[in-house]
Amino acid sequence: MTTKLALALLFGGRSSEHSVSVATAGGVLGALDPEKYDIVPVGITRDGGYVLGSTDPADYFMGEGRMPEVRDDGSRVEWPRDARSHALTVTSASGEVREVRIDVVFPILHGLWGEDGTVQGLLELVDLPAVGSGVLASALGMDKHFMKVVFTQAGLPVAPWATVSRREWADDPASVHAAASALGYPVFVKPARAGSSVGVAKATDASGLAAAMETALAEDVKVLIEPAVVGREIEIAVLGGAGGAKPRASVAGEIVLTGREFYDFEGKYLGGDGVELQCPAVLSGAELAEMQDLAVRAFEAIGAAGLSRVDFFLTEAGWVINEINTMPGFTPISMYPKCWEASGLPYPALIDELVALALDARD
Numbered sequence: 001m002t003t004k005l006a007l008a009l010l011f012g013g014r015s016s017e018h019s020v021s022v023a024t025a026g027g028v029l030g031a032l033d034p035e036k037y038d039i040v041p042v043g044i045t046r047d048g049g050y051v052l053g054s055t056d057p058a059d060y061f062m063g064e065g066r067m068p069e070v071r072d073d074g075s076r077v078e079w080p081r082d083a084r085s086h087a088l089t090v091t092s093a094s095g096e097v098r099e100v101r102i103d104v105v106f107p108i109l110h111g112l113w114g115e116d117g118t119v120q121g122l123l124e125l126v127d128l129p130a131v132g133s134g135v136l137a138s139a140l141g142m143d144k145h146f147m148k149v150v151f152t153q154a155g156l157p158v159a160p161w162a163t164v165s166r167r168e169w170a171d172d173p174a175s176v177h178a179a180a181s182a183l184g185y186p187v188f189v190k191p192a193r194a195g196s197s198v199g200v201a202k203a204t205d206a207s208g209l210a211a212a213m214e215t216a217l218a219e220d221v222k223v224l225i226e227p228a229v230v231g232r233e234i235e236i237a238v239l240g241g242a243g244g245a246k247p248r249a250s251v252a253g254e255i256v257l258t259g260r261e262f263y264d265f266e267g268k269y270l271g272g273d274g275v276e277l278q279c280p281a282v283l284s285g286a287e288l289a290e291m292q293d294l295a296v297r298a299f300e301a302i303g304a305a306g307l308s309r310v311d312f313f314l315t316e317a318g319w320v321i322n323e324i325n326t327m328p329g330f331t332p333i334s335m336y337p338k339c340w341e342a343s344g345l346p347y348p349a350l351i352d353e354l355v356a357l358a359l360d361a362r363d
């Protein structure tokens, strides 16, 4: 008889992508094989409290105006008291206390305080293996400015950009206007550290720039201005290599926009019309091979582990990398799992593989 793996599924969190994370956790919970895993769902409330997560799939459903949420039911989950115990202290809502040994953590967290290296650091401190990237790669993947600095250094193609702080915008808006004009309208303005298109706005001319800056600066004190890239929006999934082998890239998936200005929050998660995910994307063999090579190089450039989705534009001049996501959307119908499904790796097997990679990284 094989022993089951004790897996803590971490979801929710303090970021603006709280509900997306809860929805993803629902997908993973539904796919984890109970014969293989003892699952401990650990929800993080919007206040950053750790609670025992619900076991009712309905609590995780997102769509048509419903945004799932981790609610504080009075239970508490505490991290191991030292780096040897590998045990969570779980206090139920009714006050019973028990210790739960954990083999591996799957942090399904998007955005700040989850995908940015903070939780990864916490897990390293208490010596719990975790699915996905470590501190540095997570932090780089979260910060669009430093991500682009690293990609540029690695010789990877990115759109030109200007990074502007809230202080610079307040003190010297004329310079920011000049930078946007130099990049060329229309421009996209986006928070450096957000996700799910939260705070992303398009400005077609100088008069629209102020509003776009305010939208983006509401999410972060640092924003990026980029020229609007004209091209197809195509994404690809990268999976770490086992035992130090080269990372693997899937087939590509395309975001086909029909009647939506860009791939915004509603189009991504709320079943808004005008977005279709087409996987595999129609590409020539040479185009796909080049994309796969660039994606693996991007993964390695930030030192990613486990998984990442690398998002591109295919322009007339070739591939441009938009961003890397170290914890991409991971519901069964999200692009990352869809790309692997289309590459011959079904969702439950993908999860097994990610868990194996997390444990493998420790050997």
Ligand SMILES: Nc1ncnc2c1ncn2[C@@H]1O[C@H](COP(=O)(O)OP(=O)(O)O)[C@@H](O)[C@H]1O
Pocket: 159, 188, 190, 194, 195, 196, 197, 198, 200, 226, 227, 228, 229, 230, 233, 262, 263, 264, 311, 322, 323
């Ligand atoms: N420079 C750009 N040119 C064209 N479209 C863009 C650009 N930057 C962002 N977008 C659009 O906005 C969406 C969200 O921006 P993105 O940089 O991917 O941020 P997020 O981390 O929120 O996903 C993209 O999927 C794309 O549709």
Ligand SMILES: [Mg+2]
Pocket: 196, 197, 311, 323
């Ligand atoms: Mg994106």
